[in-house]
Amino acid sequence: MIRIDSVTKRYPDGTVAVDRLSLEIPDRAITVLVGPSGCGKTTTLRMINRMVEPSEGMITIDGVDTRKQPVNTLRRGMGYVIQNAGLFQHRTILDNIATVPRLLGTGKAEARDRARELMGRVGLDAALAKRYPYQLSGGQQQRVGVARALAADPPVLLMDEPFSAVDPVVRKGLQDELLRIQDELGKTIVFVTHDIDEAVKLGTMVAVLRTGGKLAQFAPPAELLSRPADAFVEDFLGADRGIRRLSFFPSDGLELTTEAVVAIDAGAEQLAARADLPYLLVTDLDGRPLGWSEPDRLTAGEIEPGQLLSCGRPFAAGRDSLRAALDCAVLSPSGWAVGVDAEGRAAGVVSQQAIAQAIRGAHEESASPQPKVLR
Numbered sequence: 001m002i003r004i005d006s007v008t009k010r011y012p013d014g015t016v017a018v019d020r021l022s023l024e025i026p027d028r029a030i031t032v033l034v035g036p037s038g039c040g041k042t043t044t045l046r047m048i049n050r051m052v053e054p055s056e057g058m059i060t061i062d063g064v065d066t067r068k069q070p071v072n073t074l075r076r077g078m079g080y081v082i083q084n085a086g087l088f089q090h091r092t093i094l095d096n097i098a099t100v101p102r103l104l105g106t107g108k109a110e111a112r113d114r115a116r117e118l119m120g121r122v123g124l125d126a127a128l129a130k131r132y133p134y135q136l137s138g139g140q141q142q143r144v145g146v147a148r149a150l151a152a153d154p155p156v157l158l159m160d161e162p163f164s165a166v167d168p169v170v171r172k173g174l175q176d177e178l179l180r181i182q183d184e185l186g187k188t189i190v191f192v193t194h195d196i197d198e199a200v201k202l203g204t205m206v207a208v209l210r211t212g213g214k215l216a217q218f219a220p221p222a223e224l225l226s227r228p229a230d231a232f233v234e235d236f237l238g239a240d241r242g243i244r245r246l247s248f249f250p251s252d253g254l255e256l257t258t259e260a261v262v263a264i265d266a267g268a269e270q271l272a273a274r275a276d277l278p279y280l281l282v283t284d285l286d287g288r289p290l291g292w293s294e295p296d297r298l299t300a301g302e303i304e305p306g307q308l309l310s311c312g313r314p315f316a317a318g319r320d321s322l323r324a325a326l327d328c329a330v331l332s333p334s335g336w337a338v339g340v341d342a343e344g345r346a347a348g349v350v351s352q353q354a355i356a357q358a359i360r361g362a363h364e365e366s367a368s369p370q371p372k373v374l375r
């Protein structure tokens with residue numbers, strides 16, 4: 001465990017970048033440092049690998065004071081990823097990734113084999129191995145940066161705004177990839193960002209810092225959203241934290257009904273039996289949702305997909321969160337959300353009222369234990 005114990009950093013010009021910060025960074029989890037510009041995030045991260053030396057206080061790793069270890073030994077156990085990847089422009093992608101193992105004495109062939117394996121792990125096509133960094137997109141370069149940091153298999157990864165320079169779509173892909181890699185590798189990751197949504201999505205624990213390098217709150221994201229410590233944290237979390245908090249509640253408690261679901265080949269009798277329902281969901285012959293219709297607009301044997309109202313993006317029943325279910329219901333012309341199974345077949349539909357009831361139940365339940373984390 002990395003323990004930051006009452007650490008202060010005062011730069012030579014008198015700037016106090018970090019002020020008596022104490023944090024216990026859990027092993028094999030992602031801890032995010034978040035806060036406004038200049039609040040001391042980068043300084044804190046760099047004190048962990050001693051690129052910046054603390055003025056006061058102590059940082060220990062598994063109980064050992066980092067000042068008692070040679071800097072090289074300390075950094076060997078820590079991969080470091082920065083914004084814009086910081087790749088060596090004159091080296092190929094493969095050799096960029098193989099850099100640290102080569103420095104540590106691994107043979108060229110072995111280091112390159114490992115680099116190839118890592119390219120796959122971070123979602124890079126093997127065909128890019130011989131290219132140079134300038135021949136890659138920003139998102140691809142960031143992936144190389146992550147692969148390079150992982151190459152020597154360090155237990156700790158320090159990541160300083162690694163995804164800030166790419167567009168939101170690429171950024172989401174990189175975040176998802178990091179979560180997937182983390183599930184597989186279980187590193188201890190300290191991740192700096194100024195983006196609270198990124199912090200909430202990635203963090204097992206989130207440390208919110210305020211200007212002057214003071215800790216405002218250190219908590220799991222669901223707790224941050226439900227119980228911000230003060231007005232600063234509340235303000236920093238933004239306006240829709242109630243909705244965002246629903247991401248942490250599973251949809252598996254929702255009761256789906258199949259009464260309003262009919263296949264496209266539904267007979268007259270089946271349709272007549274449902275004539276009193278406000279809307280019916282029509283599926284294809286495999287059970288995949290096609291769209292909504294009022295029952296009196298449907299004629300047995302003559303249902304056309306083109307005449308149906310869109311059912312938008314359905315939610316994955318039991319796997320998506322209550323936020324996804326609510327979003328689906330709000331966007332649905334019928335006001336009902338469509339839940340699908342892993343194969344994309346309609347598992348049933350659920351009304352906004354039923355979702356609202358599930359939300360109330362989840363809030364009550366979460367008053368004591370932590371809600372299950374869904375991504």
Ligand SMILES: Nc1ncnc2c1ncn2[C@@H]1O[C@H](COP(=O)(O)OP(=O)(O)OP(=O)(O)O)[C@@H](O)[C@H]1O
Pocket residue numbers: 011012013015016017035036037038039040041042043044194
């Ligand atoms: N070498 C330095 N000398 C003097 N002051 C510094 C130095 N490096 C950083 N600072 C100051 O320390 C404070 C914290 O800087 P730091 O880079 O840690 O913040 P940050 O939260 O990472 O900011 P950003 O989100 O803008 O990157 C800032 O006021 C900054 O100007």
